[in-house]
Amino acid sequence: MLVDKIMSALIIVAVAIAVIALVAILADTVIQGLPVINVDFLKNIPGPVTVPDRGIGPDIVGTFTMVGLATLMSVPIGVGAGVFFSEWPESRLSFISSFTNDVLAEFPSMVIGIFVWVTLVISMKTFSGLAGAVALGIIMIPIIARTTEESLKIVPRTLREASIALGVSRWKTVVRIVMSTGKAGLATGILLAIARAAGETAPLLVTALGNSFFAKSIFEPTAAIPLFVFDYAISPYAIWHSYAWGAALVLIAIMLALNLVVRLVIKRNVTTRAEI
């Protein structure tokens, strides 16, 4: 009986540690970061070392640009592959590609960054927002493909069968019926991939490099919020550390917004149930 009580207490301690860690991280980010946030911070450029009023304007623009570009590149491939895995699972291509996709998902993001560095950066002879976007896109593809496949697999088989029985062509069945039913899952997968890409730092270190100014094209080094957090956190100036916290808070806010949208999307679809 005593052992039972002790173990119950230890289990509660474990849960407490996990929850406290989360709360501490979020609270510290808010406490340290909030004093730094103002309109200037959000739109200024960092500028030279001596300038006091630094901002993350270029980083916000850079993150949005690169993540947006990465999404444009990865959604067609990810969704396309996911639909293929789900609707034609008997195909050998489907099996091989699905397995490859799982392997791709487990690639350390740093290695993907180095891959893009070796191919794009060295051949273009410059760090660029484009390289950063490509690296992010490669990271996003497996996430989107997996969630797409799983969302479509949940659609009841009877829906497809009923559609074919009524004479609807296969392609219309897949696009108009199956994908339409699974669209909440699809959207969730894409949003989760976007959230992941927005927070990635390692691959951007060696592709986009970061920039203290607004990049004029995607062929230049580009700033990104997580890069800013890293650079300023490891800097020797205490005041730059508080800028890092401020940027971290902005990043957390973006993550939170994305996760909220995900929950709204899911909630909206829980009410539309297939009756079969």
Place this chain on the structure above:
Amino acid sequence: MRRRLGGDSFLRVTLAAAAVAILILMLALAGVLISKSTLSISKFGISFLWGSIWNANTEIFGALPFIFGTMYTSALALLFGLPISLGVAIFITEKAHNFPRIGNLIGTLVELLAAVPSVIYGLWALFVLSPFVKNYIEIPLHNSLGFIPLFAGTPFGLDFLNAGLILAIMIIPTVSAITRDILNAVPNSQREAMYAIGATHWEVIWKSVLPYARSGIFGATILGLGRAVGETMAVTMVVGNQIKISPSLFSGGYTLASLLANQVFEASGKLFISSIIEICLVLFLLAFVINVIARFLIWRMTKGVHFRG
């Protein structure tokens, strides 16, 4: 009635193209990793894996300090992270089983841990966790037990211990989520049988649920290990970045991933770059093998099981 099948094959071909694109991407990745590291492989051979010198000037490269660092920090991550993850999973599936709202709340909070970007973990570890651990844990331990190699060396806060601790927190969401599924897959009959012979709740957990779920939990642990091995940013910010092999918790170190993050810019000269790529290959193979083992263990436990409500 003959239907035109043009639309069907068009869709299938288009979607197949996307699947092929993934294959091409993988081939490109593997191809570049292998071809660019052949220079380094031919120069150092297999002894690259146990070479302990990494010197850009003399152009001698060896991966041992980094493999050691990765293994050490990942082992610490499992040591601290596994009990907590297990505790969380047991809490949600066993203790809070009759209180689903509490279970869901804790589950959601732990999942939120997974949404925090790695660089923010690093930021927090650098400015909050590391000073705390240094002042309240490392320095007292060093002062009292500093003769033990484990606690030798003046603690500066940026060391294996702190890297292991932040990694432990980072793997909690993964390991606990999978362990939850594993524990839910244990048939109720196991628990009922134990209760029938008068076991306490903990005896039920310890003597029948956990042993039944053993290989699945092992698989979840290995998956967490895979995460820890590939983690770059948070580790880079607190591991100290010293090329050293030392058993001390308070020693600065280097992992495979943080080597890649730090040294890419110093990389000049074909051999240096080739060695960097070979490190990528080592890291990828490590992560790959770990994940394959993990998936197999988890699959073996959960195939064909009806999940408990």
